Amino acid sequence: MAHSIRETPRGLALNLVLTLRGGLHSRPAARLAKAARRYTSDIRCISETGEADAKSMLDLLSLAPAANSQLILLANGDDARAALLDLGGLLADMQE
Structure with missing residues (x-):
């Protein structure tokens, strides 16, 4: 999967589609x-229902994004690009 990271006023952003059949439920959110949390950058997850701290499972669950939802991962910090590549790959590879 090719990741297209772009610069925004808030940091680096990665757009993706959540392909998990059950959406972002507890196991994939965890x-x-x-x-x-392995990264020092501030990482946010943005969906049509709101914005959450990507380092908090409970925040992610509060978004309740369904399957095939559009998500934006937004990262700001020294390791922002590496974080987006890693997390985008993780979401793309999840099969649950």
Whole structure:
């Protein structure tokens, strides 16, 4: 999967489509939050229902994005590009 990271006034952004059949439920949200906590950058997840701290499973669950939802991962910090590449790949590879 090719990732197209773009610069925004708030940091680097990665647009993607959530392909999980059940949407972003507890198990994938926990995996995403755990992976996001490895980075020092501020990482946000934005959906049509709002915005959440990607390092918090509960924040991610509050978005309740359904399957095939458009998401934006937004990162600001020294390791922002690496974080977006890693997290975008993780979401693309999840099969749950």
